[in-house]
Amino acid sequence: MHFITDRLTAIGMGIAGLKSVSIATGKEVSNLLNRTTETEDIVVISQGLAKPVKEDIKKLRRSGKMIVEIPDRESGGEDSVNRIVREVVGFDIKS
Numbered sequence: 830m831h832f833i834t835d836r837l838t839a840i841g842m843g844i845a846g847l848k849s850v851s852i853a854t855g856k857e858v859s860n861l862l863n864r865t866t867e868t869e870d871i872v873v874i875s876q877g878l879a880k881p882v883k884e885d886i887k888k889l890r891r892s893g894k895m896i897v898e899i900p901d902r903e904s905g906g907e908d909s910v911n912r913i914v915r916e917v918v919g920f921d922i923k924s
Contacts, residue, residue: 830872862885863885
């Protein structure tokens, strides 16, 4: 399993102890997604980065890859991310 996220979400994942995380920008997400799925069957990607590569994600899913979209700050998921971090580390992280 590999995670593709923005920088802020990657920081939260690092705090939660996740190690297989790549930071991407909109320009490089398609290439990173395709390279990652060469070696990984499960990829977790933040919703903000998933938007511009929806067609790539559909093709990968049809080929048997599991692509899971998670909320991020850009997609309005800040409350969800804060809740997850609070559950994992036991306290709120304020930005």
